[in-house]
Amino acid sequence: MSFGRFPLQREALAQLSKEALIELLLEEQTGGFNHLAASEAQLRSMLDSSLQSVTLISLEHKVLAFNRRSAETALRVFGQNMAVGQAVDNFIFPEDRENFRKAMQWVLQGENYWVMKSFLDAQQETRWFEFNLIPVRNAEGTIIGACMATQPRNELMLARQNLQTSQDRLQLALKSARMGICEWDIHQGTMHWDDQLLELYGAHAFSRVSPLETWFACIHPEDRVRMQEEFLSLLEQGQERCQQEFRIIRPNGEQAWIQASALVEKDVQGQITRVLGIQQDISQMRESQEQLQFQAFLLNTVGQAVVAVDASGKLTFWNQAAENLYGFSAMKGRGSSLFKQVSAPEALSQLNAISENLYQGQSWSGELPVRNRDGSDLHVLATITPLMGESGKLAGVVGTSSDISALKAAEEKLKQALQEKDVLLRELYHRTKNNLQVICAMLGLQAMVEVEPRFRQQLQDLENRIHAMALVHQMLYRSEHLSRLNLKEYLQQLGVLLLESYQAEAREIILEHACEDVFVLMDVAMPCGLIFSELLANIFKHAFSGRRNGTILHSLRVDGEDLCWEIADNGPGLPEGFDPEVQGNMGLQTTLVLIEQQLQGQFQLNSSEQGTCWQIRFCKNLYLERV
Amino acid sequence: MSESIPRIMVVEDEATTALFFSFILKKAGYIVCSKVSSGEEALKQLQHIEFPDLVVMDLGLAGKMDGVLTARSIREWGPVPLLFISGYDDEQTHARLQEFEKSVYLTKPVRPDLLLQKIQQLLLD
Incomplete structure (x- = not known):
């Protein structure tokens, strides 16, 4: 037994008188009470100085004791003064009372109970509190009640909420950037995947922690060895960070480009403690880059x-x-x-x-x-x-x-060459005509000394043929094309020359033309001119002999690729049975050769008392252009 | 034109053609007072002969003077009719001859009847 200030020995007590003993007991009891009162005051002072609300609750859920903070809270929240013996329910919100009873049952069985609760204060602002409910035992260890400690946790919860918001934002940012976070545990040889990374790899079935080999298996075979070497190099060479791009193959067979950035953390001894990584799906970026590179390549190509x-x-x-x-x-x-x-x-x-x-x-x-x-x-x-x-x-x-400088220079040269060609061709035509003039002069001179009229006529015929040829050159010379001429215009002009030469107009011989415009090469025009000269000469000489007038109908018509050419007179016709190939003079036979061989055409000779008609047909594009 | 037989100068560098023209002209009754092959020769001749009534002038001549230059020089002596003859038959040539009044242009080969017809017209104008 111990009585407060000092212990009393049994032998000393035995020696005390009854009165002295009573006095001593009274003194001891008063001192004990005083000591107890002092201890309670100290305890209350301690509890009152606490920032927590502390309430002792009996087994019957009644208030046994409480500190000042608790009383203040009760008054502020529930508008009641807390007092010993009151039911604790008075200071619990009705909707929480059931939970509180359960918690008390739990605590009275010896367990601790902890909960965070929020309330709306008088200003309708949310106030967070942390509640701790622990059992109270007596000296023998028997649970005699519970102690409820309440502490405001607004700042903590605010920090937690901010942290959660930041985490949510981070997750959203990672998701929108198609990024995932990982951590490589090099000691365990494992990789920790976050949800976003699992989604990135399409590896929802993977465990959040899987062996490194699982990650390497996801990498494209063509990049896998490189990545294994790079990872090993990162660990061995002590780099603090590195970045790599590689392809992965998702379980569904899709390919994706990943950019992985790793950050190595080390302890004070320089030993690697962990490797953190961020992986990003850069497939679209790579595709855009490749497209840009391709476009740039194209532009440079x-x-x-x-x-x-x-x-x-x-x-x-x-x-x-x-x-x-x-x-x-x-x-x-x-x-x-x-x-x-x-x-x-x-x-x-x-x-x-x-x-x-x-x-x-x-x-x-x-x-x-x-x-x-x-x-x-x-x-x-x-x-x-x-x-x-x-x-x-x-x-x-x-x-x-x-x-196009070279092209322009070539164009200029070409123009110059064309001009030179033009000059040369015109000079050639000029010289040809001069030569034809010389031939005509020689024939003319010969005709002047020839006394035989028949020979003079032959020389005249020859000269007419030369003029027919010269007229071709003259018309080509004047034409823009230099190698093609209008056959209709040529034959009409030649007709005028022949009419004059044979003085046909004086004999009232009319040459009527019904010709279509048709452009032919000089290879076609030249034989046509000779044929026309010969046939007209024959008409002038023979068709109208003994007559003062006559009409020649000349027509030229295009029929597809062919030309249909007719020269008809209204003379008395050819002698019966006349065969130009047998009975024709040299001039006529030459004409037939020109029709059949040079023009590769056909002719038909129709003769009657109403006149003679030569029908000639040949291809207008018989020859290829030469200049 | 005088009542006498017209005197014609032939300026032609092609000898056969010049001879042919001379024969035709003579046969038609004209006097070929001079037959030369260059402009320089023609101008030289004009200093020694009676001025012709007509000049038959080829455009392309031997020597440094062509038919146009020679004609201009001759026209400085007097307004003689000119009958130009040439194998050239283009717009540029025609334009060069525009300056000469009382002139005719024929292209080679020239038909004798046409030559005489034009000479007659020029002498009558």
Whole structure:
């Protein structure tokens, strides 16, 4: 037994008188009570100084004791003064009372109970509290009640909420960026996957923690060895971070490009503690990059120079062909803008006109004089297209151009060659006509000394044939084409010459033409002229002998690829049984050769008392063009 | 034109053609007062002979002067009728001859009857 301030020995007590003993007991009891009162005050002071609300609850759910904070809370929240012996239910919200009873049952069985609860305060603001309910035991260990400690946890919960919000945002950001987070445990040889990463790999069936081999198995076989080596290298070489791109094959067979960034964490001894990683699906980015690279490759492959200029006239892009053509790189640092450097001064007015079109959103195509890096003048065939901004204003210009300087030079040479050819051909026709003049002169001279009329006529016929040939050259000489002439015009002019030569007009012989325009090569015109001369000469000499007048009908008609040619007179007709191939003179036989061989045509000779008609048919495009 | 037989100068560098023209003209009753092959020779001749009534002038001549230049020089002496003859028959040639009034242009080969007809017309104008 112990009585407060000092222990009493049994022997000393035995020696005390009854009164002294009573006095001593009274003194001890008073002192004990005093001591107890002091201890309770200390305890209350301690409890009151606590920031927590503390309430002792009896087995019957009644208040045994409480501190000041608890009383204040009860008053503030429930509007009641807390007092010993009150039912604790008075200080529990009705909707929580059932849970509280269950919690008490739990605690009175020796367990601890913990819960976070929120309430709306008088200002309708949410207040969070942490409730701890623990059993209270006596000296013998018997549960005699419970202690409920309540602590405001607004700041904690706010921090938790903020943390949760941040985590939600992070997850959303990761999801939208198609990123996942992982952690490689190099000691265990495992990889920890987060939900987003599992989704990224399409590996929903995977465990959140799986062996490294599982991850490597997901990597495309062509990238797998490289990635294994890179991972090993990361661990062995002590790098702090690394980044790699590789392909994965999802369980459904899809391929995806992944960019993985790893961060190595080490302890103070430099030993790797963990490796954190972020993996991102960059398939779309790779696809876009590949498309851009392909487009860039295409732009650099095309032979045409492609340049882009912004609205201020500054060059913003040019491809390899443009570099080759203009040499923009060499022009840099020369002060004036690159665009101005390639613009030839003589093209400025043209460029101003083009600019007006561009500002109206219209493209322009045509030839432009430009200058290259050496200041050499070039000619380009260009197409300039405006790039209109969203506001509808000119945001820039894209131009494509090809060097046509060589083409222009070749064109000039060709023009020159054509002119030379033209001059040469005209000179040739001129010389031919001069030579024909000499032949005519010789025939004429011979005719002057020839006394025999028959021979003089033959010389005259010859001269007429030469004039027929000369007329072809004359018409070709005058024509634009130099190798084709209008057969209708030629035969009509030749007819006039022959009428004059044989003085047919004086004899009132009429030559009527019914011809279609048809252009033939001189290879066709020349034999036609000779045939026409011979047949008309025969008509003039024989068809109208003894008559003062006569009519010759001359027609030329196109029938598909053929020409149908008729020369008819209204004379008395040929002698019966006349065969031109047998009985015809040399001139007529020559004519038949020209029809059948040179023109590869056919003829038909119809003769009656009403006249004679030569029908000749041949292909108008018998020969190929020569000049 | 005088009442006497017209005197004609032939300027032609092709000898056969010149001879042929001379024969035709003579046969038609004209006097061929001179037959030369170049412009320089024609101008030289004109200093020694009586001025002709008509000149038959080829355009392409031997020497440095062509028919047009020679004709211009001859026209400085007097308004003699000119009958130009050439194998050329293009617009440029026709344009060059526009300056010469009282002139006719024939293309080779020239038919004798046409030659005489044009000479007669020129002499009558």
